[in-house]
Amino acid sequence: MGKAQIMQQNILNQVLNDIDQFNLNDPNRQFDELGNIHPKEFLYGKRMSNCLHDFMLSPPAQLQIAARAQHIGRWLSPRSDYPEGRAGYLKWRKDLGSKHAELCADIMRKYQLDEAQIEATCSLLRKEKLKQNPLTQALEDVICLVFLKYYFLEFANKHEQAKVISIVQKTWAKMSAEGQKAALALELPSPALRLVQQALA
Structure with a gap:
């Protein structure tokens, strides 16, 4: 692995770590399969990353970031803030995608990643195309x-x-x-x- 690749991997690791640090603030708790308790969305992000690497060999950076950030800050936008029924549910889901993308973009910009890569990651989080x-x-x-x-x-x-x-x-x-x-x-x-x-x- 060359110096440029090492630098890119280090930045990716920092982005993933920042997503984890954000999700550690989740007040909700959940047990893992070994009986250990974690902040709910922190555990979800780890599970997403593990399943991604089982599913795909060498996934690109934007997909790794989107997988880890899939539920970033989800507790900040509870379903109860939206009307009951399918229309309320769909609006909640759409707004969640935008919020996850916004929070993830802020972290990526902290490490001066280029806007094209940031937008590609945000597009994944918004489930576009x-x-x-x-x-x-x-x-x-x-x-x-x-x-x-x-x-x-x-x-x-x-x-x-x-x-x-x-x-x-x-x-x-x-x-x-x-x-x-x-x-x-x-x-x-x-x-x-x-x-x-x-x-x-």
Whole structure:
């Protein structure tokens, strides 16, 4: 690895660390699979990065940053601030994407990254050109994989089966063929696996 590559890697590590430091402020807590407790979005960011590297060999820097920043500061914009129903939900999700992009851009500018790279990362966080931009699609695949691997069973236990199956079907439709293949390879708990199989039958 040359000096330029080392410098780029060091800057990437600093950006990722700053995202982690921001997410350590999350007042919400969640246990990991080993029973250790963490700020919720800090843990989510780590899981996104881990799944990204399992899913893609040598992902580009903007995708690594977008994956880690996928939920940056999410606790600052609670769903309860928006009206009930689908319209309120969609407005919340759109505003979240913009807020995540804004917070991430501020961190990237701190390290004097060029505006083209910053905008490319923000575009990923806003989910622009899904199904057209391979990196946006890869980020969506990783989001779906993280949901299925870490959050699906808890979600399923809180909702009626018909709704859970519908969510799995919608999640599956968002994924690429590569993402679907990776999802089928996940080692899911038996109850979760049965629900996925029912949804895909």
